[in-house]
Amino acid sequence: MTVSAYNFAYLDEQTKRMIRRAILKGLAIPGYQVPFASREMPMPYGWGTGGVQVSAAVLVPDDTFKVIDQGADDTTNAVSIRRFFEKTAGVAVTDDTAKASVIQTRHRIPEMPLRADQILVYQVPIPEPLRFLEPSEVETRKMHSLEEYGLMHVKLYEDISQHGAIATAYAYPVKVEGRYVMDPSPIPKFDNPKLTMDAIQLFGAGREQRIYALPPHTQVVSLDFEDFPFEASKADHACDLCGAVDSYLDELIVDDAGGRLFMCSDTDYCSTRRAAGHVGAQGVPVKEDVA
Amino acid sequence: MTPLLQVEAVSKFYGARIGCTDVSFDLYPGEVMGIVGESGSGKSTLLNCLAGHLPPDAGAVRFDTRADGLRDTVTMNEPERRMLGRTDWAFVHQHARDGLRMNVSAGGNVGERLMAVGARHYGDIRNTATDWLGRVEIAADRIDDRPSAFSGGMQQRLQIARNLVTGPRLVFMDEPTGGLDVSVQARLLDLMRGLVREMGLSAIIVTHDLAVVRLLADRLMVMKDGHVVETGLTDQVLDDPQHGYTQLLVSSVLQV
Ligand SMILES: Nc1ncnc2c1ncn2[C@@H]1O[C@H](COP(=O)(O)OP(=O)(O)OP(=O)(O)O)[C@@H](O)[C@H]1O
Ligand SMILES: [Mg+2]
Ligand SMILES: [Zn+2]
Numbered sequence: 063m064t065v066s067a068y069n070f071a072y073l074d075e076q077t078k079r080m081i082r083r084a085i086l087k088g089l090a091i092p093g094y095q096v097p098f099a100s101r102e103m104p105m106p107y108g109w110g111t112g113g114v115q116v117s118a119a120v121l122v123p124d125d126t127f128k129v130i131d132q133g134a135d136d137t138t139n140a141v142s143i144r145r146f147f148e149k150t151a152g153v154a155v156t157d158d159t160a161k162a163s164v165i166q167t168r169h170r171i172p173e174m175p176l177r178a179d180q181i182l183v184y185q186v187p188i189p190e191p192l193r194f195l196e197p198s199e200v201e202t203r204k205m206h207s208l209e210e211y212g213l214m215h216v217k218l219y220e221d222i223s224q225h226g227a228i229a230t231a232y233a234y235p236v237k238v239e240g241r242y243v244m245d246p247s248p249i250p251k252f253d254n255p256k257l258t259m260d261a262i263q264l265f266g267a268g269r270e271q272r273i274y275a276l277p278p279h280t281q282v283v284s285l286d287f288e289d290f291p292f293e294a295s296k297a298d299h300a301c302d303l304c305g306a307v308d309s310y311l312d313e314l315i316v317d318d319a320g321g322r323l324f325m326c327s328d329t330d331y332c333s334t335r336r337a338a339g340h341v342g343a344q345g346v347p348v349k350e351d352v353a
Numbered sequence: 354m355t356p357l358l359q360v361e362a363v364s365k366f367y368g369a370r371i372g373c374t375d376v377s378f379d380l381y382p383g384e385v386m387g388i389v390g391e392s393g394s395g396k397s398t399l400l401n402c403l404a405g406h407l408p409p410d411a412g413a414v415r416f417d418t419r420a421d422g423l424r425d426t427v428t429m430n431e432p433e434r435r436m437l438g439r440t441d442w443a444f445v446h447q448h449a450r451d452g453l454r455m456n457v458s459a460g461g462n463v464g465e466r467l468m469a470v471g472a473r474h475y476g477d478i479r480n481t482a483t484d485w486l487g488r489v490e491i492a493a494d495r496i497d498d499r500p501s502a503f504s505g506g507m508q509q510r511l512q513i514a515r516n517l518v519t520g521p522r523l524v525f526m527d528e529p530t531g532g533l534d535v536s537v538q539a540r541l542l543d544l545m546r547g548l549v550r551e552m553g554l555s556a557i558i559v560t561h562d563l564a565v566v567r568l569l570a571d572r573l574m575v576m577k578d579g580h581v582v583e584t585g586l587t588d589q590v591l592d593d594p595q596h597g598y599t600q601l602l603v604s605s606v607l608q609v
Pocket of ligand 3: 301302303304305306309325326331332333335
């Protein structure tokens with residue numbers, strides 16, 4: 063695979079224009095799912111083809127690109143998407159959230175607040191938040207257009223009746239600018255409050271052929287009940303490596319005796335903190351850290 | 354008195370085939386109208402036209418709306434019609450699976466209409482659901498069970514609770530006792546009669562079971578081949594049928 067074998071960022075210009083039109087429409091109607099003609103990408107569905115097409119449509123040659131999968135830059139999925147654009151667009155890549163101009167993500171929002179000159183692109187498996195209870199696409203589109211969202215609360219009601227609390231921990235439904243109910247993709251609900259941010263957020267679902275968007279500073283409200291209010295919860299622990307108390311944590315079993323380690327799911331956030339001298343309960347100062 | 358529903362010359366065709374044609378009647382608040390007729394006579398077609406599920410090809414269906422009095426629901430815009438469908442109207446289907454969410458608990462099924470009109474307090478929703486399960490004789494401890502774990506009669510009672518919870522002013526029912534055992538039917542009928550009286554419900558009930566209309570309906574409409582052939586007070590029509598077809602229907606020969 064050589065750079066010259068492809069148009070910039072793999073997709074032809076006409077396709078990118080079509081995707082950009084869908085993105086602009088999405089930005090004009092925050093939270094509304096815009097249909098688009100998803101293209102075959104040289105990777106299977108479920109590997110972020112929706113996000114990849116959106117990234118391809120927004121990238122320009124002087125962009126700096128970052129990819130995270132569940133917060134980490136070094137997973138197979140993240141690495142292969144980053145390499146893909148390194149090759150097909152020749153853009154600079156980085157792990158550093160602050161240096162990236164376009165960040166493609168699966169299942170997380172970076173801990174560091176994003177800026178107005180950054181774009182966050184989400185990979186979305188199932189864009190339709192009503193799908194789990196209403197299988198008909200015709201009906202769900204009608205529900206959106208008529209703002210018939212009672213069903214969303216039925217889902218939360220079921221959660222409470224079965225678990226005593228709203229157990230939905232990922233893809234927690236939100237209402238955008240008091241209008242469209244939207245699936246924020248399977249980010250942990252801890253990330254929901256960050257959905258109102260300075261950066262542009264774009265959501266791409268490849269298999270389902272939908273794009274939606276949140277312009278900067280969009281009001282995004284997590285659905286709940288008066289007596290069971292939304293809570294952006296995380297493990298009640300500090301990061302064992304960097305000591306952060308405000309970041310979303312992954313829990314690792316570290317030995318056969320059931321020893322556990324909590325660490326930031328945002329690997330860049332964690333390593334940046336450690337480089338700045340923060341040390342967690344099980345961490346070692348960064349200079350001696352072989353990893 | 355303003356009729357609650359004013360049906361004027363409603364017709365519906367499926368291509369060249371008649372679904373129902375030229376049906377007119379008024380329904381007054383608190384009245385229960387029965388519609389009987391053999392299979393294929395157009396009962397369900399008519400009911401679906403009245404409830405906004407099917408667009409009639411001709412005619413008007415005027416409903417006495419809370420805000421603006423009589424409004425033609427055929428020409429009103431879809432959001433308004435769907436709003437009526439989840440507030441002032443209720444629809445009880447013959448098959449519970451068409452009227453229930455089978456993958457949602459009984460409590461969630463009853464609570465859905467409350468949440469659809471803005472209820473956002475879990476405790477209140479649950480209390481109301483519990484109360485309604487009691488009113489349709491479903492034990493409170495079944496509230497978190499899914500309807501698939503219920504008997505046919507229970508499913509039908511749950512469907513009724515789910516529909517009545519928001520205090521609709523007009524209830525459409527298509528064969529609500531169809532497909533149930535006779536003893537189960539009797540219990541359901543009893544329950545429905547109690548609710549109709551207690552809540553002063555207005556209802557349109559489609560059935561081909563004359564026992565159902567005898568018990569529930571104040572007035573009766575007899576259909577054949579898409580036409581209304583006879584209409585009148587239930588007792589009068591059943592005890593002294595005028596039309597030949599009604600006479601046949603009432604005679605034991607046609608009773609199933
Ligand atoms: N979707 C449809 N497409 C074509 N024809 C239809 C359709 N639905 C009903 N019909 C026809 O319209 C006529 C009236 O049918 P309808 O279902 O209203 O009768 P019904 O009185 O409810 O019968 P049943 O007692 O069997 O439920 C019948 O001739 C039927 O075959
Ligand atoms: Mg029928
Ligand atoms: Zn950390």
